[in-house]
Amino acid sequence: MTEVTDLVDRDGLREFLASELGETETFDVKRHEEGFSNETLFVTWGDRELVVRRPPPGETADTAHDILREYTPIDALQGTDVPVPRTVAACEDTSVIGSVFYVMERVDGDVLRFSAPGRFNDPDHQRRIGEEMVDTLAAIHTVDYESVGLDDFGDPEGFTERQVKRWTEQIEWAFEETTAKREVPEIGRVGDWLTENVPTNPPAALVHGDYKLDNVIFGPETPPEIAGVLDWEMSTLGDPLCDLGWLLFFWPEEKDPLPPIMQTISPPFLTTGEYPTRAALTERYEEKTGFTVDNHRFYRALAVYKMAALGEMFYARYLMGNSDNRFYEMMDDGVPAMAEQAVSIIEGDQPL
Structure with missing residues (x-):
């Protein structure tokens, strides 16, 4: 089973987020268990709830960069009529957490799969x-x-x-x-x-x-x-x-x-x-x-x-x-x- 430690260098992520959002004492990372392709991590940064998206472990450099292609339209659609999460930043430097990744704010609500609220x-x-x-x-x-x-x-x-x-x-x-x-x-x-x-x-x-x-x-x-x-x-x-x-x-x-x-x-x-x-x-x-x-x-x-x-x-x-x-x-x-x-x-x- 893939663990959080397999997916992210916590110290590297903390340093990256501090440079983008400012320092905080509250920092936690959890893996979203329902993903089927790219990995999703839920991050608490102070009073902000964030999402980190990265490719699965073992992806090649070329296919791993698909995650940044996913970030491109989300970032481009900020301020349009299309409801998308608010983006924070993307990172191509694989030395930061162990892969390329991007960060966005977590959207509060429900995903409807097998039932509706x-x-x-x-x-x-x-x-x-x-x-x-x-x-x-x-x-x-x-x-x-x-x-x-x-x-x-x-x-x-x-x-x-x-x-x-x-x-x-x-x-x-x-x-x-x-x-x-x-x-x-x-x-x-x-x-x-x-x-x-x-x-x-x-x-x-x-x-x-x-x-x-x-x-x-x-x-x-x-x-x-x-x-x-x-x-x-x-x-x-x-x-x-x-x-x-x-x-x-x-x-x-x-x-x-x-x-x-x-x-x-x-x-x-x-x-x-x-x-x-x-x-x-x-x-x-x-x-x-x-x-x-x-x-x-x-x-x-x-x-x-x-x-x-x-x-x-x-x-x-x-x-x-x-x-x-x-x-x-x-x-x-x-x-x-x-x-x-x-x-x-x-x-x-x-x-x-």
Whole structure:
């Protein structure tokens, strides 16, 4: 198990924070146990609550610097309509704590994964959760990325086509290990359909890359209001409708024939109560952004394809003996189920 001492040189961090924020007698560091990629540390500095983000131990110099790419849009979006944590500083000097890292203020509130706070049980509040998700996504997609210094943050031209190609290559890599155990012919059909149906001339915007309910924090107030958008490590300039498709993929409805694997990765409480439908979310998104979503089947199928690719890579690592994670093992059945879900979306059997 990774300990705090494996992740940070406390003396180095203390000296760094003192230079940025001034000295304090109160200093404590705790590891956030729920992270799956980059490491998150909660730091108490006097009367301030901070967050330190750093790459996992053992990352190479090139991949470790992805953490600073995550910092870039958060810092650039300070003072805009996009709710992001207040940044403190970033550090490329690996001698300070043992890796590159950045520091931001901790946002108070709740992350909604498997349940929603009781204060949100009111039907109006449930509807508001969906509206907040869409309004915040629209704020991301309509920000003038050039004016905030993100004009060279990515290449929107050909972005959607590259997404299909990238995830196809990831699936093919995983298949080298997994096809000896079982095959998933439907996923090839999905990939071919996506390749043939890539939208032409999609809009260009700042995209988050992993925008879903458990990557935002709802503040402590009622009615619900998003206080911060987190996990920007996949952000770039590209096709904003890919973000919308990803959000809709993780927004189940009561009518959905959800495969068991989806019940482990999407918020189950969204299938009850008065949460907005995917159609209502899409309509509001069009109103807030001015974009037209007339090919939602492509973007929804692409989202499932991406998750299936991730799942197949997880399963390959499990078969290689590189992980004993039960979730990785579940992809034996989970990826074929997601492939069937994508086919159903393509064929129009799972309407918006």
